[in-house]
Amino acid sequence: MVKSKKYVLVKRSVGVPKPTDFKLEEEELPPIEENEFLAEAVFLSVDPYMRASMPNLSLGITMIGSQVAKIIESKNPKYPVGKYIVGQFGWRTHTITKLDSDPLTKIPLVILPDLGDLPASLGLGILGRPGNSAYFGFLELCDPKNGETVVVSGAAGAVGSHVGQIAKIKGCKVIGIAGSNEKGKWLLEELGFDYFINYKTENVEEELKKAALEGVDCYFDNVGGEISTIVMNQMKTYGRVSVCGSISGYNATEIPKISAPQYAIVSKQLRLEGFLVKRWADRWMEGIEQNLAWIKQGKIKYNEKVTEGFENMFDAFVDMLNGGNTGKAVVRA
């Protein structure tokens, strides 16, 4: 009999999540049935959307999330023992399933291809949800052109660091906004960003004027709030904004008193579009294959903040919300 550990959501967080919002429980799993397989978590993801989704989650459920898992028992020939898969199984160590996709998001269960020397954890980053958010959310909604100026907020995170590198592949000038000079050094020296603005220590409005003398063509928005208002006020006519997330407000206990930059949107005739990456569930493998090809060609680099131990899921989650990660935050089970 296999026992699974799992984190149950017992309280919807108010402000920064607290350890008491979750309860670590054990569950005995039944024997697998025809067409089912049993997978053991190897890496688990901690992502901002988990915090953003909390107000809408039912109490008592296993906390949501994706994981890279190894198939350790199978009665389904499509999912043989030994394969590594990426599934939306939540914060749990063992899972029995027979589903080919997540019922809620329709995101397919992915059998990881042979990654050679690359870590399987990339299935949670560049080769997973964040990677596809960058690939589809930037290319489809911003439609960047050679020579254009692109601003990325949340630039040193999983999605943002990837978007900036895709923008470089497309021949754009890239300005990244993030929360520490160490992150800025990585963006400039390792990833090839052209400019970096530290939103915690610099005047974003003034620095952006210097970095984008003629204005901004594309803005990939990971953070919302004041930073996004400043960027949109400095966009060119017909600029495009891909609204991916608004992490600046996820832990907020009051509605922020920042008004949307309506005048800039109208007068510059901006095009803004929000997205949920599940929109491209039917093209999921296209993003993964392109992102893997770019890694193998040396065009996309990555960094991971790896926290050791399933029992440290909560700490890794809050650390990521607080900006402790450069690149993708993952937990090794």
Ligand SMILES: NC(=O)c1ccc[n+]([C@@H]2O[C@H](COP(=O)([O-])OP(=O)(O)OC[C@H]3O[C@@H](n4cnc5c(N)ncnc54)[C@H](OP(=O)(O)O)[C@@H]3O)[C@@H](O)[C@H]2O)c1
């Ligand atoms: N629409 C979709 O389908 C979709 C899919 C994936 C992700 N997302 C969104 O994309 C954004 C980035 O996600 P990710 O997975 O790549 O996470 P991430 O950027 O790797 O991690 C979160 C980062 O947010 C930054 N941050 C925290 N508080 C902030 C604040 N008040 N203002 C500005 N930045 C803040 C921190 O970096 P600093 O040190 O720079 O503060 C932190 O490292 C999130 O908003 C997320 O919800 C959306």
